[in-house]
Amino acid sequence: MWHVLRQLVRTGIVTEPPPQAAAADAAGDVAGEAAVAARIQVDILDILGQALAIRQVDAGSCNGCELEIHALNNPYYNLEGLGIRFVASPRHADLLLVTGPVSRHMAEALRRTYEATPEPRLVVAVGDCGRDGGIFGESYASCGRVANVIPVDAVVPGCPPPPLDILRGILAVVRHRQLRPARR
Secondary structure: OHHHHHHHHHHOOOOOOOOHHHHHHHHHHHHHHHHHHHHHHHHHHHHHOOOEEEEEEEOOOOOHHHHHHHHOOOOOOOOHHHOEEEOOOHHHOOEEEEEOOEEHHHHHHHHHHHHHOOOOOEEEEEHHHHHHOOOOOOOOOEEEOHHHOOOOOEEEOOOOOOHHHHHHHHHHHHHHHOOOOOOO
16 A cells, blocks of 8 residues: 555646636636526526426437436536426426437337427427437338427437537527417
8 A cells, every 4th residue: 555655646646737728718707607507597487487397218319419418417517507407207397308219119108208298398309310310210120310200399410419519409499489389
């Protein structure tokens, strides 16, 4: 053990220095990010009157998009602080976030989840697979894109799309919601 401690003391801290531009702008960025977060939260509360509840559905993806969606919950993006949260039941959701090409085995489950979500419901298809079936397309095992199974309000392209693009897609569909009446 003493050998390891001596090695740590000899080596010291080995990290890269922070980028100079980012360090210089850090004070201004924090205030700017706080203002953007406050505006997003006010927009969500004005449009919905409450927090945005999302039910994420994996319809047959490779889990690449799920990793990016999980990144939205980390402290960097801080979805909870913006008034956006993930829920376990579609009955509590305002928005369905669907990933992957819809496999034949998941088609009925996705339809039922969509029907269980209360009106006015929104659907966002995430990733290239959700948009057009991706590399899987339509086959004996896949229905292809999400829009082949349920109506889709917005699509976030990418394989996988970065967390910021997913957040932008969610916010775009929520803002668009106030401009149109609910589907029947």
